[in-house]
Amino acid sequence: MTTTRIHWADLPESVRLAVAARLGARVLTAETISAGFNSEIAVELTTTEGRAFIKGMQLSHPRVWTQRREAAVNPYLQGLAPRVLWHAEVDGWSLLAFEYIEGRHADYRDAGDLELMVDTLSRLGRTPCPPIELRRAEQRWAAYVDEPRMLSRFRGDALLHTDLNTENVLVHGGGVLLVDWAWATCGASWIDPALWVIWLIAAGGHRPAAAEAWAARVPSWSTADPTVVDVFAQAQARMWAEIAGDDPDPWTDGLNRAAQLWARFRGRG
Incomplete structure (x- = not known):
């Protein structure tokens, strides 16, 4: 099952503000990433403090458990995967923030x-x-x-x-x-x-x-x-x-x- 991709601007304002608060920075630009099939939101954010990658699903999505799975397994993946900065569930959305990897x-x-x-x-x-x-x-x-x-x-x-x-x-x-x-x-x-x-x-x-x-x-x-x-x-x-x-x-x-x-x-x- 392929998930329809939405853009940063389509997220509720409360969710965008919550992401900025967790990053401790103001979002300058947001570029939707087309690769991948599972996430409803997949975006590279450029902020006043650098860049981060955000992926997420609505809590009503049948595969939202995959967000929690990634958050749980990430601490055991040192040197094998980008680091998860945080996982948050806010206003109906499950969001993961990753360190940005240039590759x-x-x-x-x-x-x-x-x-x-x-x-x-x-x-x-x-x-x-x-x-x-x-x-x-x-x-x-x-x-x-x-x-x-x-x-x-x-x-x-x-x-x-x-x-x-x-x-x-x-x-x-x-x-x-x-x-x-x-x-x-x-x-x-x-x-x-x-x-x-x-x-x-x-x-x-x-x-x-x-x-x-x-x-x-x-x-x-x-x-x-x-x-x-x-x-x-x-x-x-x-x-x-x-x-x-x-x-x-x-x-x-x-x-x-x-x-x-x-x-x-x-x-x-």
Whole structure:
């Protein structure tokens, strides 16, 4: 479900004043950010004290829980994600303020960006799941697995991002930061590199074998039983087929095609 994006000026004045008060500055300019699908408001603010990024949803939005999830997980992401400055719920809105990061979205066809991503996924694979409420991998994909005994092999204590869309990957200062942690999950550490394979195929320029070769540079990939990866690939193919439905938009269709291609490559498609 894609959320309609609104502009800073569309927010109630009371909300805009509350944001300025929390930032301790006067807002000079506001630029709506088009990237991303989930937030109703996503805006870069230039203030008398510098810049900040604000994202938010109305409290009535069915996915407003993702705002609280990001606020809860952010303290455990030092060096992996932009820092959350504050989370506030005011006059019917849930708002997150982040430190402003000057960067660009990664290009998964660029070897330099892929090397940076390998480094970030390697560090993330060593990051333990924090003591907060998060979905578990064995729960999240249960509906797409025919062999329930295999679900226990998705279980683990690593923190997973699980949405490695290039728009969630910022190249900054010679490294990569991951944004939009709404779908953070606890699970086996090989799962993020496995999910990355689908995004690499969808980006173009990578057949499944080449995509897996990049994933294999992430140390946690080697901890996966190939048979379990086969099952996981099939689960992703089923999930994306369900998401795509009969009349997918181009973006969803591309991910679905990539997932089907990977599942066939793994011999379960």
